[in-house]
Structure formats: structure tokens, C-alpha cells
Amino acid sequence: MEKGKEVKVSLWYFGGLASAGAACVTHPLDLLKVQMQTQKGKNISMFQLTRIVLKNQGIMGLYNGISASLLRQLTYSTARFGIYEVSKQQFAPKDGSGLPFYMSAFLAGLGGFAGGFVGNPADLVNVRMQNDVKLPPEQRRNYKNAIHGLYRVATQEGILRLWAGASMTCSRATLMTIGQLSFYDLIKGTLLTTPYFGDNVVTHITSSCLAGGIATTLTQPVDVLKTRAMNAKPGEVKSIFKLIKNTAKEGPLAFFKGYIPAFVRLAPHTVLTFVFLEQLRMNFGIVKKPKIIPVD
Numbered sequence: 001m002e003k004g005k006e007v008k009v010s011l012w013y014f015g016g017l018a019s020a021g022a023a024c025v026t027h028p029l030d031l032l033k034v035q036m037q038t039q040k041g042k043n044i045s046m047f048q049l050t051r052i053v054l055k056n057q058g059i060m061g062l063y064n065g066i067s068a069s070l071l072r073q074l075t076y077s078t079a080r081f082g083i084y085e086v087s088k089q090q091f092a093p094k095d096g097s098g099l100p101f102y103m104s105a106f107l108a109g110l111g112g113f114a115g116g117f118v119g120n121p122a123d124l125v126n127v128r129m130q131n132d133v134k135l136p137p138e139q140r141r142n143y144k145n146a147i148h149g150l151y152r153v154a155t156q157e158g159i160l161r162l163w164a165g166a167s168m169t170c171s172r173a174t175l176m177t178i179g180q181l182s183f184y185d186l187i188k189g190t191l192l193t194t195p196y197f198g199d200n201v202v203t204h205i206t207s208s209c210l211a212g213g214i215a216t217t218l219t220q221p222v223d224v225l226k227t228r229a230m231n232a233k234p235g236e237v238k239s240i241f242k243l244i245k246n247t248a249k250e251g252p253l254a255f256f257k258g259y260i261p262a263f264v265r266l267a268p269h270t271v272l273t274f275v276f277l278e279q280l281r282m283n284f285g286i287v288k289k290p291k292i293i294p295v296d
Contacts, residue, residue, distance in 0.1 A: 008285035009089055010277065015081020018276035019073040022269045027069050028062035029265030034130040036258035037227040046261045053133055065129030068146035072126050076119025080177045081277075083111035088185075089288070098189055104182040112177025116170035121162035123169055125149035127230045157234055165229035167240060172222040179215025180270055184208055204278045205271055212270030216263045221255035223262065 023030075032049050044052075053061045087107045092099055099107075125146050132140045143149035153161050188207040191197040197206070225247060229237050237243050247254050 007288055008281055009288045010081075010085050010281045010285055012082035012086050013078055014277055014280040014285075015085065015273075016074050016078025018273045018280060019077035019081070019269075020070050021276045022272035023069045023073045024066075025272055026265050026269040027066050029261055029268075030069065031062060031064060031130040031133070033258045033261040033265055034127055034227055034231075035134050036261055037224050038131055038231050039257065043257075046264075049134075057133055061133055064133050065126050065146075068122055068126035068129050068143075068149060071146040072119050072122035075122055076115045076173065077273075078115075079118045080108075080111040080115030080173060081181070083114055084108050084177065084181050087111070098185065101182065101186055104185055105178050108177045108180075108182040109174045111181070112173040112175070113170045115177065116173030117163075117166060119173070120164075120166045120169045121150055121153075122146060123226075124162060124164055124230045125153065127227055131231050161234070164232075165226050168222055168226035168229055172219050172226055175218040175222065176215050179218045180208075180211050180273075183214050184211040184270075184274060187211060199282075201275060201278075204275050208271045208274035209267055211274075212267040213263065215270065216259070216266045220259050220262055224255055224257055 032046050035049055036044070036046065057064070084107050087110070088099060088104065091103065091107070125143060128141055129143050129149060132142065141152070143152060150162065184207050187210050188203060191203050191207060192199065197203040225240070225243055228247065229243060
């Protein structure tokens with residue numbers, strides 16, 4: 001009899017904790033991305049936006065909406081990572097081999113869709129708090145924190161408004177989770193089959209950086225539409241198709257507005273998330289023994 005190798009697997013909530021930790025580092029880049037996506041007419045570069053924010057708000061202006069960002073990760077990412085990890089462990093072959101990619105992508109998409117729906121209220125408040133910085137004082141919503149923002153939206157605009165743009169949020173989250181989680185596992189698994197990589201930080205960073213690039217490209221058009229829908233005034237966006245049409249009038253590249261800050265933000269966010277997640281798994285994960293396979 002050959003004893004199966006012991007491996008550690010993640011607990012369902014590790015993804016949410018890892019994503020929240022990454023958000024603390026990457027939030028300023030997310031804020032700049034949102035502001036670039038909501039630009040209409042003359043475009044301002046990321047560096048110009050940074051200078052404007054620092055001049056008007058100071059260094060803390062780059063952390064506007066951080067409470068909503070953390071709440072978003074603790075809802076959205078906990079749900080998508082949790083569903084993916086638990087499902088992956090449940091359906092994984094007993095011999096310890098990994099899931100086929102199509103199954104991994106399906107589970108990631110399912111987790112992403114659920115996470116997008118659960119995290120939509122916090123995401124909406126997050127987008128609004130980040131965009132407040134560039135608005136004139138009289139037009140700002142001035143949410144004190146994420147909970148205050150949720151309360152204001154629910155009481156002033158109706159509770160269903162918390163799910164404004166939910167269809168696009170769920171679509172984006174589906175593509176994002178496929179790009180990040182399933183491609184991360186695919187790339188990591190491929191690298192581990194070579195003699196040059198082991199289960200270490202170098203492999204985790206390489207895999208997550210490549211997965212971040214794939215995820216950014218898949219999600220950017222949906223992300224632009226989601227951001228505009230969430231930041232719109234009640235009644236301004238009558239349908240998704242009209243929003244797509246109006247955005248298309250600005251040219252095809254309008255769907256990729258903020259791509260560079262999106263990638264610059266998503267790449268380190270993805271890297272940090274998976275580095276934190278892998279460290280949580282390796283240090284605090286549960287031991288799983290593959291099925292013992294008889295040897296002839």
C-alpha cells in the first residue's frame with residue numbers, strides 16, 4: 001500500500017480574509033480606477049487624478065470608501081471563494097488529482113455569480129464613496145462609512161436600489177472569478193508539473209499575476225458598465241442596452257476606460273490575495289489525505 005501524500009486545504013472563509021487584507025493595500029488604485037471610468041468628455045490621466053485628489057483631500061483622500069471596500073470583500077469575496085473552495089474539495093477526484101478545467105471554471109463562475117449578488121450593496125456604496133472625491137461639495141453624498149451609506153440608500157432610494165447594477169455586478173463577478181480562481185489553479189498546476197517550480201511564494205506570485213491579467217481583460221467592459229450604472233442618479237439608466245449604446249457612442253475603447261489602473265490595481269490585488277490565501281492555507285488549513293491507492 002502506498003500512503004497518499006497529506007495536503008492542506010483552505011477553509012471556506014480564508015478567501016474573504018485574504019481579499020480584505022489585499023484591499024487595504026490596493027484601495028487607492030481602485031479609487032482612481034472608479035474615477036477614470038466615470039469620466040465623460042475630456043479624459044484625465046491617472047497621474048493627474050492622483051495629483052487632484054492629493055491636492056484637494058490629502059493622502060486620506062485616496063482611502064475614501066475604504067470601509068465599503070472592506071465590507072465588499074468580506075461579503076463578495078467570502079461568498080465566491082467559499083463556494084469555489086468547498087465545491088472544489090467536494091467534487092475533487094478521490095485519488096488527489098485536480099478537477100478538469102471546465103469543471104473548475106463552472107464552479108468559479110457559480111461562486112462569482114453568488115458573490116456578486118451578495119456583495120452588490122457594499123459594492124454600490126463603495127463606488128459612490130470613491131467617486132465623491134471628484135464631485136463639487138454640494139453634489140457629494142457624504143456617506144460617513146459603509147453602514148451609513150447602506151442606510152441612506154435604503155431609506156432615501158428604496159431597499160431595491162442596493163441592487164442597482166446587480167446584473168452587471170454578477171456578470172463581472174462571474175468572469176472575474178473564472179479569470180482569477182480557475183485560471184490561477186490551472187496555471188499553478190501547470191507550473192508545478194515542471195522541475196522549476198514548487199509550492200512556494202514564487203509560484204504563487206507568478207500564477208496570480210498571470211491570472212490577474214486574464215481577469216482584467218475578461219471583466220473590464222462589464223466593469224465600466226457596472227460602475228456607470230451604480231453611480232447614475234435614479235432613473236438615469238433606463239436599461240442595460242441603452243447604457244451599452246451610450247457608452248459605445250464614445251468609441252470602442254470607452255469599454256476599456258481605466259484599463260491600466262484596473263490592471264495596476266487588480267494585478268497586485270490578485271497577487272496579494274493569493275499570497276495571503278496560500279499562507280493561510282499552509283499555516284492554518286486543514287489536512288486532507290488523498291485516497292490510499294493500492295500498488296501492484
